[in-house]
Amino acid sequence: MKISIILLVVVLTVFAYTASAGAAYFETADAHGKTGFIIKLIDEENIKHARGLLEGTITVRPHFLGRIKKTRADYNPRYNFHLDSETISFFEMAIEVCDATTIYVEEHLDEACGAFLPGCMWCPWSGRLVKEIKH
Secondary structure (H helix, E strand, O other): HHHHHHHHHHHHHHHHHHHOOOOOOEEEEEOOEEEEEEEEEHHHHHHHHHHHHHHHHOOOOEEEEEEEEEEEEEOOOOOOEEEEEEHEEEEOOOOOHHOOOOHHHHHOOHHHOOOOOOHHHOOOOOOOOEEEEEO
C-alpha cells in the first residue's frame, strides 16, 4: 500500500511539473520563404534555445528536426502532418536523407517514413524559426 501511495505521489508530481512547464509554439520558414508550419516545443532546454535563436543570443544549431506524425495537429492546421514534440531537437548539420521542404513533405506524405524520410525523421536544412506564437 505504501509503495502504491509513493508511486502515485511521484506520478502526480511529474504530471504537475510537466503541466506547469507549458509548451511553446514556433512558426517556421524554409528556403522558399514559405511559412506557416508550426512546431510545439515541450522541453525547457529546447524552448530556451528557440527563444535564443529568435533573440539572436544563440547562433548555433539553428535548424530543427524531429519525427513526423501523419496527423493534423490543432496548432498546425495548414498541414496534414506535424512533428512529435517529444522528438524535436536542433542541429547544425544533418544527413541528407531527412532533408525536404515543408511543401514537399506535405505533397509526398504518403511516401514518408519509407525510403523518403526513413524512420519518419525530418530535418529541413533550410528550416528556421520565424517567430514564437501564442496558442
